[in-house]
Amino acid sequence: MTYISPLSALAYPTRLALFETLRKGPHTVSELTKEVSVSQPAVSQHLRVLKEARLVRMRKAGNQRIYSLDPEGLAELRKFVDELWDDVLAAFEEAAKKEQEERNND
């Protein structure tokens, strides 16, 4: 099964390395290729995955393609983790409440 998501897109080391480079600012494909130890086609393939996951976006500039972070997709990732964090806090409160009740039963 193939499952494109921001999480799976960032799961692989080489792809994460490309993404981390893009955090520093927009880069062309050849610049990105210099940053990692894989071939240019491999970089293009990773960029496609990142793009489909809406983590990065691309604009053409003459001969080159400039990749950069995609604010829209990243906003969704942020939302996911924010909501996740709400659940974590809720679980904490629930656990604290139960502990309190157990103390009262003594």
Next chain:
Amino acid sequence: MTYISPLSALAYPTRLALFETLRKGPHTVSELTKEVSVSQPAVSQHLRVLKEARLVRMRKAGNQRIYSLDPEGLAELRKFVDELWDDVLAAFEEAAKKEQEERNND
């Protein structure tokens, strides 16, 4: 290469489904197995990956093992995404500044 991280741990659909179930609260392995369409050993294997990534934790209760979200590991994930978001905002500001400069040049 094997790369254990919260991101790769959540990258796979079945594992994400288990994690999403745990967001609702602590569950035993047999409860989790009912939620997904794979065997119990497969669930145990996924839980091990989630545990190594510090996304979930486990406590024994008699015969059973109760899995729940791991606040510590999830705090790290949150931190990662928060810092990532800072970079996104910075990239936005940079882009806006450049656009402004280009307008001034006209």
Next chain:
DNA sequence: CTGATATATAAGTATACACTTATATAAGCT
């Protein structure tokens, strides 16, 4: 102690996918 239940581990298999090289596409330059 014995059987039942809950979970983990072992071993094997099938498939997804990260990589490679070769080639296609597309834009810039002379």
Next chain:
DNA sequence: AGCTTATATAAGTGTATACTTATATATCAG
């Protein structure tokens, strides 16, 4: 037009890993 540079796509390969069944471990109940 042709040549060069930048990037993408195609096709093939090796490996990681998600699954399976079988079995081991551990706790509980009688």
